[in-house]
Amino acid sequence: MIQMKEAFSFLCSSQFWRMALKWTFSLIISYIQLISQNIFSTKPKCYPQTTxxxxxxxxxxxxxxxxxxxxxxxxxxxxxxxxxxxxxxxxxxxxxxxxxxxxxxxxxxxxxxxxxxxxxxxxxxxxxxxxxxxxxxxxxxxxxxxxxxxxxxxxxxxxxxxxxx
Structure with missing residues (x-):
C-alpha cells in the first residue's frame, strides 16, 4: 500500500509532469524538423537499388x-x-x-x-x-x-x- 501511495504521489509530482512534457515536446519538435527537412529538401527522393x-x-x-x-x-x-x-x-x-x-x-x-x-x-x-x-x-x-x-x-x-x- 505504501508503494502505491509513493507511486501515486510521484505521478502527481511536478517533476514527473515536467519530464513527461519535455519528452513529448522534444518528440514533436523532432518530427516537425524531420518533416520540414523532407518537404524542403532538394535531394532526389529516389535511391538506386544497387546501393x-x-x-x-x-x-x-x-x-x-x-x-x-x-x-x-x-x-x-x-x-x-x-x-x-x-x-x-x-x-x-x-x-x-x-x-x-x-x-x-x-x-x-x-x-x-x-x-x-x-x-x-x-x-x-x-x-x-x-x-x-x-x-x-x-x-x-x-x-x-x-x-x-x-x-x-x-x-x-x-x-x-x-x-x-
Missing part, C-alpha cells in the same frame, strides 16, 4: 557497452545488421566491438560515445552519426532503434543543462 548500404539494415543500440545492449549487439551483428553501438564509455564500447569481431569477422560495427542524460551529448551524437552515414555513403535511415540506456527519474538530480535527470 550497398540499402542491403544492410542499420540498428542503433543505446547502452550497448554492457548487459542487454551488448547482448543485442552480438545477436544483431550475427543477423546481418550494421550495428551502431552508443554508450558512455569508449573503453567499454571498444571491448564489446572487439569481442563481437572475434566471434564474427564479418560484423559491421561502429561505436559512438554518448551520454543520454546530457542533451548536448545527444546532439553531438546525432551530428556525428549523420556525418558518418554521409561519409560512408549510406542512406540516413535507421531500421531498428533499441533504447537500452537506462534513465530512471527517481531523484531530484539535474543535468548540466538544468534538465531533470
Amino acid at each position: 550497398p548500404s540499402l542491403k544492410t539494415p542499420i540498428c542503433i543500440i543505446t547502452g550497448a557497452s554492457s548487459g542487454l545492449g551488448a547482448a543485442a549487439a552480438h545477436a544483431l551483428s550475427k543477423e546481418g545488421f550494421f550495428v551502431v553501438l552508443a554508450g558512455r564509455s569508449t573503453q567499454s564500447l571498444s571491448k564489446i566491438v572487439n569481442s563481437i569481431q572475434k566471434l564474427n569477422n564479418d560484423a559491421c560495427l561502429k561505436a559512438f560515445e554518448v551520454d543520454i542524460s546530457c542533451f548536448e551529448s545527444i546532439m553531438k551524437f546525432k551530428v556525428s552519426l549523420m556525418q558518418w552515414l554521409s561519409d560512408a555513403g549510406m542512406h540516413p535511415s535507421i531500421q531498428l532503434l533499441i533504447n537500452n540506456a537506462g534513465i530512471l527519474a527517481t531523484s531530484h538530480r539535474r543535468t548540466a543543462e538544468g534538465y531533470d535527470e
